[in-house]
Amino acid sequence: MSPLRISHYTATSCLGTGLAATLAALENERSGLAACDFETVSLETQIGRVAGVDAVALAPHLRAFDCRNNRLAQLGLEQDGFMAAVEASAARWGRERMGVFIGTSTSGILETEIAFRARDSLGGDLPADFDYEHRQNSFSVSDYVRRRLELTGPAASLCTACSSSAKAFAVAQRLIDANLIDAAVVGGVDSLCLTTLYGFQALQLMARAACRPFDRGRDGLSIGEAAAFALIERAPPATRAADEADAETIFLLGAGESSDAHHMSAPHPEGAGARMAMQRALDAAGLTPAAIDYINLHGTGTPSNDATEARAVGSLFGTDTPCSSTKAATGHTLGAAGALEAVICLLVLRYGVLPAGLNLTELDPQCPINYLTRMRRASPVTALSNSFGFGGVNCALLFGRGVPV
Amino acid sequence: MRRLAAAIEGIGVLGPGLDSWLSTAAVLTGARAYEPARTILPAPSALPSAERRRAGRVIKLALAVAAEAVAQAGRPARSLPSVFASSGGDGDNCHEICTALTETERSISPTRFHNSVHNAAAGYWSIANGCTEGSVTLCAYDGSFAAGLLEALSQVAQSHAPVLLVGYDSDYPPPLQLHRRIPDAFGLSLLLAPVDSTRALATLHAGLSPQPPSRLAHPALEALRLDIPAARGLPLLERLAHGGAGVIALDYLDTVRLAVEIDA
Numbered sequence: 001m002s003p004l005r006i007s008h009y010t011a012t013s014c015l016g017t018g019l020a021a022t023l024a025a026l027e028n029e030r031s032g033l034a035a036c037d038f039e040t041v042s043l044e045t046q047i048g049r050v051a052g053v054d055a056v057a058l059a060p061h062l063r064a065f066d067c068r069n070n071r072l073a074q075l076g077l078e079q080d081g082f083m084a085a086v087e088a089s090a091a092r093w094g095r096e097r098m099g100v101f102i103g104t105s106t107s108g109i110l111e112t113e114i115a116f117r118a119r120d121s122l123g124g125d126l127p128a129d130f131d132y133e134h135r136q137n138s139f140s141v142s143d144y145v146r147r148r149l150e151l152t153g154p155a156a157s158l159c160t161a162c163s164s165s166a167k168a169f170a171v172a173q174r175l176i177d178a179n180l181i182d183a184a185v186v187g188g189v190d191s192l193c194l195t196t197l198y199g200f201q202a203l204q205l206m207a208r209a210a211c212r213p214f215d216r217g218r219d220g221l222s223i224g225e226a227a228a229f230a231l232i233e234r235a236p237p238a239t240r241a242a243d244e245a246d247a248e249t250i251f252l253l254g255a256g257e258s259s260d261a262h263h264m265s266a267p268h269p270e271g272a273g274a275r276m277a278m279q280r281a282l283d284a285a286g287l288t289p290a291a292i293d294y295i296n297l298h299g300t301g302t303p304s305n306d307a308t309e310a311r312a313v314g315s316l317f318g319t320d321t322p323c324s325s326t327k328a329a330t331g332h333t334l335g336a337a338g339a340l341e342a343v344i345c346l347l348v349l350r351y352g353v354l355p356a357g358l359n360l361t362e363l364d365p366q367c368p369i370n371y372l373t374r375m376r377r378a379s380p381v382t383a384l385s386n387s388f389g390f391g392g393v394n395c396a397l398l399f400g401r402g403v404p405v
Numbered sequence: 406m407r408r409l410a411a412a413i414e415g416i417g418v419l420g421p422g423l424d425s426w427l428s429t430a431a432v433l434t435g436a437r438a439y440e441p442a443r444t445i446l447p448a449p450s451a452l453p454s455a456e457r458r459r460a461g462r463v464i465k466l467a468l469a470v471a472a473e474a475v476a477q478a479g480r481p482a483r484s485l486p487s488v489f490a491s492s493g494g495d496g497d498n499c500h501e502i503c504t505a506l507t508e509t510e511r512s513i514s515p516t517r518f519h520n521s522v523h524n525a526a527a528g529y530w531s532i533a534n535g536c537t538e539g540s541v542t543l544c545a546y547d548g549s550f551a552a553g554l555l556e557a558l559s560q561v562a563q564s565h566a567p568v569l570l571v572g573y574d575s576d577y578p579p580p581l582q583l584h585r586r587i588p589d590a591f592g593l594s595l596l597l598a599p600v601d602s603t604r605a606l607a608t609l610h611a612g613l614s615p616q617p618p619s620r621l622a623h624p625a626l627e628a629l630r631l632d633i634p635a636a637r638g639l640p641l642l643e644r645l646a647h648g649g650a651g652v653i654a655l656d657y658l659d660t661v662r663l664a665v666e667i668d669a
Binding site: 113139280 | 407409456459483486492493494499502503504506507511512513514515517518519520521522523524525527528529531532534535536537538539540541542543544545546549552555556558559560562563579580581583584585612613657658660661
C-alpha cells in the first residue's frame with residue numbers, strides 16, 4: 001500500500017480531553033481509572049470514564065442524534081482544532097471527496113437500555129422520544145460526524161468489536177488507494193453502557209480492581225470510553241517529496257488483518273491470528289520486525305489475551321522490541337480502542353515518549369516480551385498498534401515518522 | 406469518475422418467498438410469480454455443534470447466503486476475505502439483553518453477550534470454514550449493502566484476489582420492531598473476483614454518484630427493497646437476472662449512491 005499522511009489527530013479518554021492532557025498523563029504514568037460510579041451500575045470494578053460528557057450539547061439541527069455516544073463524539077471533535085483541520089482539508093479536496101469511517105461497538109445502546117426500563121409503565125412500548133435510527137443504530141456516530149463536519153462522501157461505521165476503529169483506518173486507506181476519495185476522517189467512539197459492563201462481568205473477564213495487563217496476577221479488564229479521530233489524506237505528488245524530506249510528518253504505513261477462526265470470545269491459544277495480522281502490517285509497509293521501535297499491545301489484562309498476544313509478539317519480534325499496553329491508563333475502550341491507541345502511537349512518534357504499562361507488580365513469566373514498566377524517552381520512527389476483537393477479528397496498524405527506507 | 410471493477414462469480418439470496426439465487430432470478434425476470442412468505446432459514450450445518458446451538462436467526466441467514474455464493478463460485482471458503490454488511494445485526498439477541506438489564510439481577514448469558522457484537526455472523530462464518538483471512542463488518546443504516554459492496558470492491562482492487570460480500574438484515578421483536586420496521590429476514594451475498602476471472606457470471610464497474618437509487622418494477626419487490634436494508638441490493642440482482650448490459654444505482658446515503666454498470 002502507499003503511505004497515507006496523518007495530517008491531524010485528537011483523542012479524548014479518561015486521561016483527559018485532547019492531546020495535551022493525554023500526553024501529560026502518559027509522561028507522568030497516570031491512570032484515569034476510578035471506582036465504577038456509572039449510571040445505576042453496582043459492580044465491584046474500575047472504569048475509565050470521560051468527565052463532562054453529559055454536559056455536551058449537540059448542534060441544534062442535530063438534536064435527534066442526542067445520546068451519550070454522540071456527545072462523546074462531539075466532545076472529541078472539539079479538541080485540538082480538529083474540526084478546523086477537517087474544514088481546511090475539505091477546502092482542498094472537496095466535501096464529496098472525503099469519507100467518514102468511525103468504529104464503534106455499542107453506539108447509543110445505553111439510551112435503549114434505559115428506555116427498556118421505562119416499558120412497564122408505558123404498556124410495553126418504549127418512551128415516545130425513543131429514536132432508534134439516530135441513537136441505537138451502529139451508523140449513528142458516523143452519520144453524526146459526517147453531518148457535523150458536512151462531509152458528503154462515502155461513510156460507514158466499522159463494527160468488528162474491539163478492533164472496530166483500527167479497521168476504520170484500513171477501510172479508509174483502501175478507498176483512498178482506489179482513488180474514490182482523497183481524504184477521510186477516521187476514528188473510534190465508544191461509550192460506557194450496561195451491556196458491556198454486565199456482559200464482561202458475565203464472562204468473568206472483568207478485573208475487580210484496576211486492570212493489570214501482563215502482570216502475573218492479572219484478573220481481567222477495566223472498561224473505558226473514548227473518542228479518537230485522525231484525518232488521513234493522500235499525499236499529493238507535488239508535496240510528496242517535501243513530506244519525505246520532513247522527518248516530522250507521520251504516515252500510516254501499513255494495515256494487517258486476519259481472523260482467528262477459533263472461538264467467538266476466546267483468542268487462538270498460540271496467537272496465530274494476532275501474529276498474522278502483525279506480519280501483514282509489516283508486509284504492507286515493506287518492513288521487517290527489526291524495524292519496529294515500539295508496539296502498543298492490545299493488552300486487555302485478561303489472562304488469555306495477554307498470554308496469547310505475548311506468544312504472537314515473541315514469535316515475530318523476539319524479546320527486544322519495547323512494548324506496552326496503555327489500557328491500565330485508559331481502560332479498554334472497546335470499539336474506540338483501535339483509534340485511541342493509534343493516536344497514542346502518533347504521540348509516541350511525535351514526542352518520543354514510550355508509555356509505561358501501569359499497575360504491573362511482576363511480569364508474567366509466560367510473557368517473555370520487553371514490556372515497559374516505566375515511561376521511556378526515545379526517538380522512535382515506527383510504531384505498531386494491535387487490536388483484537390470478539391469473533392476473532394484482528395487488525396494491526398503500522399505508523400511511521402517520515403518515510404522509512 | 407473513478408470506478409472499481411470486479412467479476413461476479415457467485416450469488417446467494419434468501420428472503421421472504423425467495424429461497425435461492427435461481428428462484429429469485431426467475432421472480433425478478435417475471436418467469437415466476439412472486440409469492441411472499443415468511444423467510445425460511447436453514448440450520449447452519451457447517452457450524453460445530455456448540456456454535457450451531459448458539460446461532461440465532463441472523464447468523465443462519467448470513468451463513469446460508471454466503472454458502473450459496475461460495476458454492477456457485479466453486480472457491481474454497483477458507484481462502485476468502487470477507488465483508489459483512491448489516492444495519493442491525495441480531496435483533497432478537499439485542500432484545501434479550503436489554504430485557505435482562507431491566508431485571509434486578511441484570512444477568513446476561515455469556516453467549517448472549519458475545520453474540521451481541523455486530524460481527525457475530527462473520528465470526529461464526531470464519532469458525533465454520535476455518536477461514537483466517539481478514540474480515541470487515543460494517544453498518545450504514547439503510548445504505549449498509551452499498552457500503553459493503555464499496556468496501557468489497559476496494560479490497561478486490563487492492564489485493565487482486567476474490568472477496569466474499571454478505572449483506573443481511575433481520576427483524577427486531579417488539580417493542581424495537583415499532584421503531585425499526587424491518588418485517589422479515591433478507592440476505593444477499595456476492596462472490597467478487599478480479600475482472601480476469603474465468604468463472605465470471607458478469608462483470609461490474611461501480612462508482613460514487615448523486616443519481617437517485619433504482620427502483621424495481623414489481624410493487625411487492627419494490628416494497629421489499631424499501632423494507633429490509635439488505636434488499637436495497639435488489640436492483641443489482643434484477644439487472645443480473647435479465648442478463649445483458651445496463652446501469653443501476655444502489656441506495657447508499659442521502660448525499661451519495663453507488664452507480665453500478667454491468668457489462669454484457
